[in-house]
Amino acid sequence: MASLLIHALEQGLAYGIAALGVFLTYRVLNFPDLTVDGSFVTGAAIASLLLVNRGVDPFTVLLVAFVAGCLAGVVTGLLNTRLGITNLLAGVLTMIMLWSINLRIMGRPNLSLLRVDTATRIVDALWTPLGGLAILVFIALLTLAVKFFLDAFLRTELGFALRATGDSEAMITAQGVDTKRMKVLGLALSNGLVALSGALVAQYSGFADVGMGIGMIVTGLAAVIIGGTLIRSRRVGWMTASVLVGSLIYRVAISLALRYGYVIGFQASDLKLITSILVVLALVVPRIREQRMRKVSAC
Amino acid sequence: MKRVAICTVVALLVGVMASVGFAAPLKIGITKIVEHPALDAVQQGVIDSLTAAGYVEGEDVEYIIASAQGDMSVAASIAQDFLARDVDLVVAIATPTAQAAVEVFRGTDTPIIYAAVTDPVGAELVPSATDPSGNENVTGVSDMIPVAAHLKLLLTLSPEIEKVGLVYNPGEANSAILTEMALAAAPDAGVEVVTATADSTANVPLAAQSLIGRVDAYYVTTDNTVVSAIDAVLAASEEAKVPFLMADPTSLASATLTAGFDYYEHGLTTGEIVLSVLSGTLPNEIPVTFQPKAEVQLNLDAAGRIGFEFPLSVIEDAAAILYGGVVFERAAD
Numbered sequence: 001m002a003s004l005l006i007h008a009l010e011q012g013l014a015y016g017i018a019a020l021g022v023f024l025t026y027r028v029l030n031f032p033d034l035t036v037d038g039s040f041v042t043g044a045a046i047a048s049l050l051l052v053n054r055g056v057d058p059f060t061v062l063l064v065a066f067v068a069g070c071l072a073g074v075v076t077g078l079l080n081t082r083l084g085i086t087n088l089l090a091g092v093l094t095m096i097m098l099w100s101i102n103l104r105i106m107g108r109p110n111l112s113l114l115r116v117d118t119a120t121r122i123v124d125a126l127w128t129p130l131g132g133l134a135i136l137v138f139i140a141l142l143t144l145a146v147k148f149f150l151d152a153f154l155r156t157e158l159g160f161a162l163r164a165t166g167d168s169e170a171m172i173t174a175q176g177v178d179t180k181r182m183k184v185l186g187l188a189l190s191n192g193l194v195a196l197s198g199a200l201v202a203q204y205s206g207f208a209d210v211g212m213g214i215g216m217i218v219t220g221l222a223a224v225i226i227g228g229t230l231i232r233s234r235r236v237g238w239m240t241a242s243v244l245v246g247s248l249i250y251r252v253a254i255s256l257a258l259r260y261g262y263v264i265g266f267q268a269s270d271l272k273l274i275t276s277i278l279v280v281l282a283l284v285v286p287r288i289r290e291q292r293m294r295k296v297s298a299c
Numbered sequence: 300m301k302r303v304a305i306c307t308v309v310a311l312l313v314g315v316m317a318s319v320g321f322a323a324p325l326k327i328g329i330t331k332i333v334e335h336p337a338l339d340a341v342q343q344g345v346i347d348s349l350t351a352a353g354y355v356e357g358e359d360v361e362y363i364i365a366s367a368q369g370d371m372s373v374a375a376s377i378a379q380d381f382l383a384r385d386v387d388l389v390v391a392i393a394t395p396t397a398q399a400a401v402e403v404f405r406g407t408d409t410p411i412i413y414a415a416v417t418d419p420v421g422a423e424l425v426p427s428a429t430d431p432s433g434n435e436n437v438t439g440v441s442d443m444i445p446v447a448a449h450l451k452l453l454l455t456l457s458p459e460i461e462k463v464g465l466v467y468n469p470g471e472a473n474s475a476i477l478t479e480m481a482l483a484a485a486p487d488a489g490v491e492v493v494t495a496t497a498d499s500t501a502n503v504p505l506a507a508q509s510l511i512g513r514v515d516a517y518y519v520t521t522d523n524t525v526v527s528a529i530d531a532v533l534a535a536s537e538e539a540k541v542p543f544l545m546a547d548p549t550s551l552a553s554a555t556l557t558a559g560f561d562y563y564e565h566g567l568t569t570g571e572i573v574l575s576v577l578s579g580t581l582p583n584e585i586p587v588t589f590q591p592k593a594e595v596q597l598n599l600d601a602a603g604r605i606g607f608e609f610p611l612s613v614i615e616d617a618a619a620i621l622y623g624g625v626v627f628e629r630a631a632d
Binding site for chain 1: 365366368369370371372373374375376377379380382383384394395398399401402421422423424426469470471472475476498
């Protein structure tokens with residue numbers, strides 16, 4: 001049970017970085033961005049390519065992946081702000097473009113990292129006093145560092161302008177802010193985070209595959225919505241924390257479904273159904289609680 | 300006194316029976332990337348092979364079957380779940396699931412037996428196809444197709460075949476490798492390979508149709524995406540009035556001819572490797588197993604529809620023939 005929890009936490013936090021990226025566009029900027037299905041793989045692809053072909057150190061590749069993701073976000077931003085393509089469509093177009101680009105980067109649909117020293121492997125070998133928790137601690141430190149940087153950024157003047165762009169574009173334009181630039185910035189930052197997550201997950205899983213980003217928007221949104229339902233706050237620090245919590249819950253739901261689904265007679269193919277039901281429960285329970293409280297106060 | 304004695308004997312017997320009955324059955328984790336007739340057939344082959352060898356499900360062995368349903372992150376979670384449950388052996392079907400298993404079980408000595416992986420060396424599951432000493436705890440069966448032989452087979456059908464159309468999904472690792480092999484083997488085989496890509500099942504008909512009038516034959520490898528829409532390729536080949544060679548014999552009715560091996564047989568072969576490991580052979584003593592020679596099967600009904608006649612030599616060598624909707628198999632000599 002303990003190792004089940006540890007693995008769920010590891011994945012929950014690693015994917016949590018991508019969820020923070022989705023949070024930035026979907027919640028803060030109010031821009032539903034589908035680029036993430038592609039930029040997640042872009043991060044994984046670039047990281048894997050550099051690790052395998054150029055022997056670049058696994059921690060630097062995370063930074064490079066972040067930059068690559070930013071570029072992908074910029075493309076979507078430009079499609080939307082300069083060419084007037086609607087936000088959903090712009091994201092989809094970039095995602096489709098990235099499918100071909102990612103294949104080009106990797107040179108093949110699947111690139112193995114099993115024979116290379118990845119960040120997680122190095123950490124596991126070096127931090128021996130932590131034993132089986134070494135990788136979890138590493139991922140947790142990285143994710144929390146990202147979270148704090150994001151929190152700090154959102155509290156700067158630029159960050160406020162970004163948040164205002166998502167809240168009320170008209171108002172902030174009247175204040176003299178270039179909302180077009182804000183959108184491009186937000187998309188760049190968001191996809192940078194998603195690509196960083198992709199690079200981390202590729203190293204964690206031992207391979208990069210062109211299909212590993214499929215459904216990333218769903219995973220990200222699930223984390224954002226679950227977290228947002230459980231922890232309601234308008235304060236930045238709590239909002240980003242809720243996203244990470246949501247990501248953890250989602251991954252724990254998957255692990256539980258895998259492990260105990262058979263008890264209810266479910267088969268291997270019912271995994272996605274069970275996971276969704278668990279997520280629905282996670283969303284419904286607080287709502288029932290709220291309704292009960294409202295009924296009481298309505299008396 | 301007698302009662303006490305009888306009770307003790309009964310208690311001892313129950314205890315012995317209980318300990319025998321409760322002797323922990325072997326736990327075998329079977330993981331696959333997606334539900335798919337071919338992959339499911341492999342799984343069934345493995346299980347049947349073990350059952351035939353005397354491993355009774357529920358008593359001697361417990362199968363934990365999981366599918367990642369196309370989601371790579373779930374493949375990793377499944378492998379971690381197997382590790383947490385302390386399985387005695389993992390059967391990983393398809394490349395991403397095998398990679399996830401190898402990564403998670405690194406450093407342990409739980410054997411990982413992979414199946415339906417086209418290029419185990421390219422996927423870095425094992426360092427060498429011939430020398431198993433570096434395998435650590437991994438070995439398995441590859442479904443690599445003799446692409447060059449297939450292209451040459453097309454030439455024996457009709458010397459007029461110059462251009463071979465290949466529909467594939469470049470996003471599928473196995474398929475991409477086979478296509479590369481086909482392109483490399485083409486000049487030697489005396490044909491030119493023309494490719495058409497389909498990144499999803501929905502785009503397969505379009506890709507197949509784009510080759511009409513440009514090729515003298517169609518060829519499809521074990522590409523999951525294209526195989527899911529195989530009838531669209533058959534329809535295009537019939538419109539073009541050219542033969543269609545498929546590398547998966549389970550779809551004989553959807554092609555003019557097939558050359559390949561049965562995935563159920565592939566599962567049985569994998570089962571044999573599992574049995575070998577269970578009885579003490581170490582994975583680093585077993586090199587990659589490649590499927591034995593492929594068999595050719597002919598669909599005379601489809602050939603009739605496009606007015607194509609198989610040469611007598613091909614018919615004589617065929618392992619099975621589909622005619623009038625019925626499959627006739629060559630009797631084993």
